[in-house]
């Protein structure tokens with residue numbers, strides 16, 4: 001029996017220290033105490049995880065919060081909870097399904113009509129390692145939601161952001177971008193065997209490339225854009241992975257994992273920091289690992305890839321046709337998925353978009 005005492009106490013001490021040091025090691029709270037009274041924040045995927053805690057913290061700091069979520073029941077419940085906890089009545093639930101271009105257009109129209117300004121846009125929603133699902137428009141789910149959906153939404157809200165300048169866009173990327181590769185020949189996994197892990201990494205690399213290209217195109221407008229890896233955070237993001245699906249891992253491993261990694265409250269601090277910190281005024285096109293600026297992976301610094309991704313994304317979401325409005329036929333965009341081409345009704349262009357940056 002005694003031979004187990006030493007290893008058990010070493011394990012207990014290491015584990016205890018890891019839990020206690022968790023906050024420090026994982027970045028800690030946002031150092032800025034800035035308040036944002038009078039500012040409007042749009043945040044996607046805000047009904048749970050990092051997004052919900054970001055919404056709560058920014059509501060606490062006095063912002064007007066528009067939560068864009070696909071499940072209105074969860075969204076209303078989260079908005080109500082945040083209003084109750086922060087005593088900020090200006091927290092609103094609004095329908096947004098990033099897997100549907102129609103829904104993104106409707107959400108953006110509503111924001112443009114109802115809101116006088118948009119000071120902060122947080123592209124937070126994400127899906128990780130789901131099966132080979134497609135969006136309503138036929139895009140790979142992870143590329144469609146994580147990149148294309150936010151690409152379209154951001155472009156649709158650009159005029160509001162410019163009119164509200166200085167304003168900020170924050171893109172939730174991930175350290176996973178370092179093993180990402182953009183396959184321009186097959187962005188939607190129609191030719192090669194589907195690899196859900198790679199699909200996530202591709203979409204997160206796209207988030208960083210989008211950030212850099214958008215920053216370039218927004219030079220001089222007063223709108224800044226930065227990408228952030230929030231750290232490893234215990235949220236529902238792993239819902240499609242083995243960790244959440246087996247009984248053993250969800251009841252035994254998962255609680256253990258939650259003790260070691262930070263919770264959504266700490267996980268939201270990097271987004272809050274990028275949204276409010278005074279010292280970040282004018283800082284743009286950067287990548288943050290938690291709250292420290294870092295150089296992203298070499299493939300995320302490839303300017304030609306960033307430009308190409310922008311052009312392909314514009315075509316896929318139909319912004320090119322909208323911008324052109326030359327009277328030419330709206331042919332299915334080059335590279336668009338077969339599913340989308342087969343159903344032109346789903347991809348028909350929405351009204352002209354003033355905010356698109358070419």
Ligand SMILES: NC(=O)c1ccc[n+]([C@@H]2O[C@H](COP(=O)([O-])OP(=O)(O)OC[C@H]3O[C@@H](n4cnc5c(N)ncnc54)[C@H](OP(=O)(O)O)[C@@H]3O)[C@@H](O)[C@H]2O)c1
Nearest residue numbers: 045049050097098099124125126172174232233235236237
């Ligand atoms: N957690 C981490 O360790 C970690 C690490 C690196 C990066 N990130 C990034 O951080 C962001 C937030 O993730 P999280 O950890 O908070 O995950 P989460 O708890 O799973 O929350 C993701 C949110 O995105 C929403 N969402 C998913 N698909 C959507 C769609 N089609 N339309 C609108 N909303 C949709 C979800 O809504 P439902 O509840 O309705 O599904 C949920 O509100 C993601 O972009 C993720 O890639 C997280």
